[in-house]
Amino acid sequence: MSDLLWPGDTRAAGLCTDEAVLTALLHVESAWLAALHHHGLTASSSASPHPAVPGSGPPHLAPDLSDLVDSRDLADLARDAEEGGNPVIPLVKLLKKRADVGNIHAGLTSQDVLDTGLVLVLRDAAARIREDLATQIEALAALADRHRGTDMVARTLTQHAIPTTFGLKVTGWLQGVLDARDALAAQDLPIQIGGAAGSLAAPTALAGSPAKARELVATTAATLGLPMREPWHTSRAPLTRFADALVTCTDAWGKIANDVLVGARPEIGELREGRGGGSSAMPNKQNPVLSVLIRRAALAAPPLAATLHIAAADAVDERPDGSWHVEWATLRTLARRTVVAGSQTADLLTGLRADPVRMASTLAEARPGIDAEQRRYGPSDRPYLGATDEIIDAVLARAAEKPC
Known part of the structure; x- marks a missing residue:
């Protein structure tokens, strides 16, 4: 999969592609068939070990449909x-035509397979994003500590405010990334199997009792490595919460990109990307391309999440007529673009260059006006930096913690 109009899309490689979705759907169908077989509810003329999804529980003896x-x-x-x-x-029609086994898809409905398949696809995307978040946190922590004493101008409403340090500015970026890490870590996308109307009617008929039907779902969840949850056909919080976590990521990255874009302006010159991009017409330019592309993703993500919230609010009956359908491509697009932006942000931060001399020069030129608040509170022999070191230390300690 590639997207000519979303530069950097290839960073996501095979994540969230049509091939990935198809593979996930096949995993769900296979895991359900394995559960039926495990509980003695189907027979195969050519049983073979069914491979579990990576990170899943033990496999069950059943035909592999993949x-x-x-x-x-x-x-x-x-x-x-x-x-x-x-x-x-x-x-399902194709599987039934090609498979030498009965009971394919028995007890399931399309929404069970598609919802759970999307969960598997999103789980893979989240794993990649977590890796890039870890890289970002390491890079930001190092920058914050290295530049805790690098004096610069703080800006509010685009104007000079009071003195600060670049280390404290980076600490603000780090807090946003840590919030994103924690938001994503809190997501535990569950299995979604409920049968035609969320009542497990067909699985109960197949298994002989409600308890055994729920055992089928639990076995399938274990094979796929997913948490067990009661059917959520029309309660879409698992997906909207996940989308919100992705937007928390792009929000944090967008803030970083915006600050870099400001700092990289030639008239400011305090920051630059490790490797600038060129121009088709102006060979003198070194454009902060990564920051531009990260900002693009941050602008595009919230409307996608909003679409999912609108779909959840518009859900009706036991399977919505259109609001369910709009989720699929929206989720895929949001997740893939977040993966791309996460990778770009990791590269931006590991290559970011600060110019302490330029920062100090800008601060010197801003005096005496920038010291107005300090003079208001009386003369002081100490730099007007408040609890800068203590704040940096506290956030660095948080960065060292394992996510919940």
Whole structure:
């Protein structure tokens, strides 16, 4: 997958692609069939070990469906999805045609497979984002400590305010990234299986009792490595919370990018990217391209999350007519773009260059006006930096903690 109009999209590689979605849907169908087999509710003429999803529980003896459909079938599946409104319907038809086993998809509904498949895709994206957050935190902590004594001008409402240090400014960036880390760590996307209307009616009929139906779901969840949860067909908080966590990430990265863009202006010259981008017409330019692209993602993410909230608020009955459908591509786009922005932010921070001499010069030129507040509170032999060191130390201590 590539996107010519979203430069950097290739950083996300195979995450959230059509191929990834198809693989996830096949994992769900296979895991459910494995659960049926495990509980003695289906028979296969060619049983073979069913491989668990990475990070999942122990596999169960059942046919593996993942080899029956692959990327060569995507075009046909995409075309045929229009007839029933989702890609699971043609996928199930294809599996039943090609598999030498009964009870494929028995007890499930399309929403079970698609919701849980998307959860698997989002889980993979989140793992990548967490890696880049860790890189960002390490880089920011080092910058904050190294520049705790690098004096510079603080700016409020675009104007000079009071003296500060670049280390404290970076500490503010770090706090935003730590908030993003914690928000993402709090997400634990669960399995979503409820049958046709969220009542587990068909699984109960298959298994013989409600308790055994819930055991089927629990077994499937264990195989996929997902938390167990009661059906959430029309209670979309797991997805809106996840989207909000992604936006918390892009918000934090956007703030960093904005500050770098200001600091990299030639008339300010306090910051620069490790490797600037060129221009097709002006060879003298070294554009702060990473910051530009990160800011782009930060601007685009909130409307995508808003779409998911609108869809959740517009849900009706036991399967919404359109508001469920709008979630799929929206989630995929938001997650993939967040992955890209996370990688770009990690590169930006590991290569960021500060110019302490320029910072000091700007501060000197801002005097005596910038010291007005200090004079208001009386003369002092100490630099007017308040609790700067204590704040930096406290945030660095938080950065060293493991996320919840």
